[in-house]
Amino acid sequence: MDVFPRKLWARLAARVARSLSFHNYARQDAAGSRRLRDAIAGYLQIARGVECDGEQVFITAGYQGALGLIARVLIRNGEQVWVEDPGYFATRAALKWAQAKRVAIPVDGEGLNVEAGMRKAPAARLAIVTPTHQFPTGVTLTISRRLSLLQWAAASRAWVIEDDYDGEFHYRGRPLPALKSLDRQDRVLYCGTFSKVLFPGLRMGYVVVPPQLSDEFASACVCLQPAGGMLEQAVVCDFIEQGHFARHIGRMRQLYAERRAALVTAIERWCADSLHVDVQAGGMHLLTYLARGVEASTLQKRASAKGVAFMPLSQAAIEASMKPGLLLGFANVPVNGADSAARRLQEVVAATFLEDQ
Amino acid sequence: MDVFPRKLWARLAARVARSLSFHNYARQDAAGSRRLRDAIAGYLQIARGVECDGEQVFITAGYQGALGLIARVLIRNGEQVWVEDPGYFATRAALKWAQAKRVAIPVDGEGLNVEAGMRKAPAARLAIVTPTHQFPTGVTLTISRRLSLLQWAAASRAWVIEDDYDGEFHYRGRPLPALKSLDRQDRVLYCGTFSKVLFPGLRMGYVVVPPQLSDEFASACVCLQPAGGMLEQAVVCDFIEQGHFARHIGRMRQLYAERRAALVTAIERWCADSLHVDVQAGGMHLLTYLARGVEASTLQKRASAKGVAFMPLSQAAIEASMKPGLLLGFANVPVNGADSAARRLQEVVAATFLEDQ
Numbered sequence: 001m002d003v004f005p006r007k008l009w010a011r012l013a014a015r016v017a018r019s020l021s022f023h024n025y026a027r028q029d030a031a032g033s034r035r036l037r038d039a040i041a042g043y044l045q046i047a048r049g050v051e052c053d054g055e056q057v058f059i060t061a062g063y064q065g066a067l068g069l070i071a072r073v074l075i076r077n078g079e080q081v082w083v084e085d086p087g088y089f090a091t092r093a094a095l096k097w098a099q100a101k102r103v104a105i106p107v108d109g110e111g112l113n114v115e116a117g118m119r120k121a122p123a124a125r126l127a128i129v130t131p132t133h134q135f136p137t138g139v140t141l142t143i144s145r146r147l148s149l150l151q152w153a154a155a156s157r158a159w160v161i162e163d164d165y166d167g168e169f170h171y172r173g174r175p176l177p178a179l180k181s182l183d184r185q186d187r188v189l190y191c192g193t194f195s196k197v198l199f200p201g202l203r204m205g206y207v208v209v210p211p212q213l214s215d216e217f218a219s220a221c222v223c224l225q226p227a228g229g230m231l232e233q234a235v236v237c238d239f240i241e242q243g244h245f246a247r248h249i250g251r252m253r254q255l256y257a258e259r260r261a262a263l264v265t266a267i268e269r270w271c272a273d274s275l276h277v278d279v280q281a282g283g284m285h286l287l288t289y290l291a292r293g294v295e296a297s298t299l300q301k302r303a304s305a306k307g308v309a310f311m312p313l314s315q316a317a318i319e320a321s322m323k324p325g326l327l328l329g330f331a332n333v334p335v336n337g338a339d340s341a342a343r344r345l346q347e348v349v350a351a352t353f354l355e356d357q
Numbered sequence: 358m359d360v361f362p363r364k365l366w367a368r369l370a371a372r373v374a375r376s377l378s379f380h381n382y383a384r385q386d387a388a389g390s391r392r393l394r395d396a397i398a399g400y401l402q403i404a405r406g407v408e409c410d411g412e413q414v415f416i417t418a419g420y421q422g423a424l425g426l427i428a429r430v431l432i433r434n435g436e437q438v439w440v441e442d443p444g445y446f447a448t449r450a451a452l453k454w455a456q457a458k459r460v461a462i463p464v465d466g467e468g469l470n471v472e473a474g475m476r477k478a479p480a481a482r483l484a485i486v487t488p489t490h491q492f493p494t495g496v497t498l499t500i501s502r503r504l505s506l507l508q509w510a511a512a513s514r515a516w517v518i519e520d521d522y523d524g525e526f527h528y529r530g531r532p533l534p535a536l537k538s539l540d541r542q543d544r545v546l547y548c549g550t551f552s553k554v555l556f557p558g559l560r561m562g563y564v565v566v567p568p569q570l571s572d573e574f575a576s577a578c579v580c581l582q583p584a585g586g587m588l589e590q591a592v593v594c595d596f597i598e599q600g601h602f603a604r605h606i607g608r609m610r611q612l613y614a615e616r617r618a619a620l621v622t623a624i625e626r627w628c629a630d631s632l633h634v635d636v637q638a639g640g641m642h643l644l645t646y647l648a649r650g651v652e653a654s655t656l657q658k659r660a661s662a663k664g665v666a667f668m669p670l671s672q673a674a675i676e677a678s679m680k681p682g683l684l685l686g687f688a689n690v691p692v693n694g695a696d697s698a699a700r701r702l703q704e705v706v707a708a709t710f711l712e713d714q
Contacts, residue, residue, distance in 0.1 A: 001382055013374030013588060020367050025358055027557040030421075061418075061585040064387075068425070068581030072454055077434030094580040097429055200384040203585050223451040224425030228418040228560045229586030231370060 001332065003255060004199050008244060009235065016234040024234075030226035031218055032059025032206070036237040040192075040206055043240060048167055049177030050190055052208045058217050059206050059227040063165060064094060066191045066207040071098035072220045073213065074126060074159055082117045082127035086316035088135045088163070091128055100126075104318035107134055111141030114148045127153065128161040131179040135165070136316045136327050138280025138287055146179055153187035160188045168197055168249050170282035171257045186210035194236060196284065197249060204232060256284065262335040263328065266342035274349040275326070286328040287313070293324040294352045302352065306344045358689065360612060361556050365601060366592065373591040381591075387583035388575055389416025389563070393594040397549075397563055400597060404606075405524055406534030407547055409565050415574050416563050416584040420522060421451060423548045423564040428455035429577045430570065431483060431516055439474050439484035443673035445492045445520070448485055457483075461675035464491055468498030471505045484510065485518040488536040489527070492520075493673045493684050495637025495644055503536050510544035517545045525554055525606050527639035528614045543567035551593060553641065554606060561589060613641065619692040620685065623699035631706040632683070641688040644670075650681040651709045659709060663701045 031037065038054035045051060060066040075081065077099050083092055085104035095102045103124060105117040112129050127149065131141035141149075153160050162179045180190040193205035209217050221227065239245050263286060264277050271288075278287045296312030303310060313325035333341050388394065395411035402408055417423040432438070434456050440449055442461035452459045460481060462474040469486050484506065488498035498506075510517050519536045537547040550562035566574050578584065596602050620643060621634050628645075635644045653669030660667060670682035690698050 001379075004382060006377065006379075006382065010374055010377050013377070014371040017367055017370030017374050017588075020363065020370070022358075022363075025361060025363065025556040025558045028560060030418075030560075061387075061583040064580055064583055065585070068429075071581065072425075077456065090580070093576075097577050097580045099434065199382040201382045201587055203385060203387075203583055203587070219450075220454050223421055223447070223454045224428065225582055226418040226421055226560055227585075228422070229589055230558055230560070231374075231588040231592075232586055235588075 001199055002334070003251070005244070005248065009239070012238050012242075013231065013235045016231055016238065024230060028227075028230050030222040032057070032227040033230065033233045033237065036233045036240075037206075039237050039240045041208075043245070044178075044190070044192070044208065048164065048190075049181035050208060051181070053211070056208050056211055056214055057206050058209065058221060059204065059233060060225075061228075062195050062203045062205040063163060063191055063193045064090065065203075065225065066193075066205050067091065067094045067098070067161075069217065069221055069225050070126075070161060070189060070207060071095075071100065072224055073216050075100045076125070079126075080121045080124040082112075082121060082124050082129075083318070084112050084129060084134060085318040085320045086136055086313070086322060087318070088130065089315060091163070092318070102318075104320070106320060107137055107139065109139060110145050111139050112145065112149065114145050114152060118152055123156060124158055126159050126161060128163060129179070130163045130165065132164055132167040132170070132175055133280065133283040135283075136285070136287060136311075136313060138278075138283050140176060140281065141179065143176075146182055149179075150182060150185065150187060154185040158187065162188055162190045164190060164192050166196055166283050167192070169253060169256055169284055171253070171260065172281040175282060180208065183210075186212060189213075197245075197252070198236070198239075202232060202236070204229065204236060256331055258335055259330045259333055259338070260286065262338040263330045263333055263342065266338040267328075267345070270339070270342040270346040271349065274346065274353060284329060284331040286330055287325065288328060289323050289325040290349070292353070294349075294356055296324075299348060299352050303345065303348045306348055308341060308344050308348065310345075358556055359691070360609070362601070362605065366596070369595050369599075370588065370592045373588055373595065381587060385584075385587050387579040389414070389584040390587065390590045390594065393590045393597075394563075396594050396597045398565075400602070401535075401547070401549070401565065405521065405547075406538035407565060408538070410568070412571055413565050413568055414563050415566065415578060416561065416590060417582075418585075419552050419560045419562040420520060420548055420550045421447065422560075422582070423562050424448065424451045424455075424518075426574065426578055426582050427483075427518060427546060427564060428452075428457065429581055430573050432457045433482070436483075437478045437481040439469075439478060439481050439486075440675070441469050441486060441491060442675040442677045443493055443670070443679060444675070445487065446672060448520070449675070459675075461677070463677060464494055464496065466496060467502050468496050469502065469506065471502050471509060475509055480513060481515055483516050483518060485520060486536070487520045487522065489521055489524040489532055490637065490640040492522070492640075493642070493644060493668075493670060495635075495640050497533060497638065498536065500533075503539055506536075507539060507542065507544060511542040515544070519545055519547045521547060521549050523553055523640050524549070526610060526613055526641055528610070528617065529638040532639060537565065540567075543569060546570075554602075554609070555593070555596075559589060559593070561586065561593060613688055615692055616687045616690055616695070617643065619695035620687045620690055620699065623695040624685075624702070627696070627699040627703040628706065631703065631710065641686060643685040643687055644682065645685060646680050646682040647706070649710070651706075651713055653681075656705060656709050660702065660705045663705055665698060665701050665705065667702075
């Protein structure tokens with residue numbers, strides 16, 4: 001957020017505001033502005049290998065809004081949904097509100113264990129996955145797993161939700177194209193968000209649905225969950241069309257790679273006795289393992305008093321037993337702040353270790 | 358829309374855009390900006406007699422977004438919901454997506470027939486009502502009906518959704534305060550929208566929930582349906598706080614009263630043989646009855662070819678048998694266009710009558 005081109009954004013927004021036409025005051029498409037939907041379709045084709053038409057793109061209030069809309073259309077009361085274990089806690093919270101039955105499917109070194117899913121809940125309605133960088137392990141879903149997931153979905157008429165929350169941030173070579181790019185049978189709904197690539201306050205995301213679901217999504221979003229924020233939609237659209245978006249992503253990828261490297265180095269320097277960094281190919285956080293188990297909440301409270309924030313790995317688990325560890329976000333830690341952050345973290349961890357003895 | 362102060366709006370929007378602070382780029386409250394929620398609470402107290410705290414106000418994508426959020430929190434699969442018959446078709450469409458069981462409750466000269474509701478579906482979970490100007494009949498729900506509705510809700514632990522979509526537009530004396538203002542037992546959720554008072558493209562509304570539901574709504578909206586459109590929220594807030602909102606409503610009420618009077622006069626002049634106007638105390642449309650029944654869709658197609666739009670009354674009915682009639686929106690018919698509109702309508706109706714003989 002500290003390097004987001006806020007001046008440029010403000011200038012574009014002011015220009016959008018001044019040039020509103022009569023048409024902008026009339027009723028807007030509940031699925032979002034067609035211009036933005038087309039711009040997203042264009043971007044996805046180039047960046048993620050996803051072929052789709054603007055018609056299939058629905059603008060939502062971030063990933064959570066996309067889940068809300070998806071749940072409305074696809075989940076009937078009590079139906080089963082595969083979720084990754086460990087996985088993203090916010091997805092699980094959403095499913096509770098959607099009255100779905102969450103089924104925890106283990107994740108291993110190849111990503112979601114599709115065979116385990118087929119044993120545990122073969123008739124599930126949905127599977128929600130983070131194929132590019134699994135949250136929180138950072139693992140990329142392998143090609144063979146991707147294919148078996150798609151096969152299962154086609155055979156059992158289930159749907160796959162691809163949460164590509166940070167597909168843009170990959171630091172070793174090129175990321176795999178999106179799972180959606182392999183979706184010959186039209187079973188994948190692809191979710192992306194601008195909140196991570198641009199800024200969180202924007203809270204704008206989208207879902208790309210298979211063509212056969214476009215009408216149902218259009219109807220559900222008119223009835224219960226229309227897209228709002230016409231001004232922001234127009235600004236995002238200008239940002240993309242004028243090339244700022246691609247440039248910004250390129251810059252952020254470079255910057256995040258530097259910040260990530262700096263934090264890894266700092267942790268290896270300061271926390272070698274207490275933390276082991278498991279460097280992944282992408283994402284916006286470091287996966288680290290503690291030398292031994294400690295009460296996560298005590299550690300967290302102490303760290304927060306020193307201005308250090310992390311998420312205990314255990315919070316991502318449902319049934320999975322996980323090695324004790326911490327997820328450290330590096331996106332907001334400047335290169336010249338990494339050392340100090342690692343030192344403070346080390347103090348906190350060391351003090352907690354000592355007390356535990 | 359033709360008289361909305363678009364220049365002023367654009368100026369405010371440009372100012373908001375230029376003065377975005379670092380804070381605006383950070384994660385925003387999923388319930389909407391606290392400043393706007395407080396401003397709405399202040400407005401509702403003065404204008405509609407509703408006492409609430411900003412905490413209880415949730416910003417939504419119009420009335421439909423409010424229904425979506427309400428359905429998430431309050432409707433379990435297959436539960437019964439009272440809807441007015443005749444009533445607002447979009448409410449019914451939303452309930453279908455929400456997997457609720459709609460129960461049609463008749464409307465008479467005192468508004469929703471609460472006793473009929475208690476006979477037909479005493480254990481319903483929700484009742485959705487338009488107490489100020491019932492849609493489409495324009496009837497105001499009487500005080501005794503309001504009290505029995507609230508009594509029923511309190512006794513059966515049901516909830517009442519007050520859709521106050523045009524409470525601002527009342528032309529004979531002062532409108533009754535909102536039903537919510539009588540809600541001593543905290544059973545009423547009050548829905549308002551800016552899309553009608555300001556402009557449709559804004560698609561912004563809100564729901565005021567009883568204090569005991571605030572936490573659940575906060576959680577559901579974070580998980581599945583966050584408020585977006587931070588820029589628009591800030592503009593609406595400035596519009597209210599700087600007094601433009603109150604002035605605009607006053608001006609529109611005056612203008613709509615003139616347009617309504619002009620259209621009534623024009624219809625009485627040109628359509629006396631075919632249409633009878635049933636003038637109501639408020640709202641944004643005229644209720645008119647046809648001298649005799651005609652096929653509504655033929656009439657509509659013909660009218661639309663002449664640039665005249667209306668809604669056949671029959672489209673608002675579920676089980677209710679209604680006299681054949683038309684709902685004519687007057688909000689967008691300028692005073693000096695009323696005569697021509699009425700004349701074109703007369704031609705269409707006369708031609709259809711003739712053909713039917």
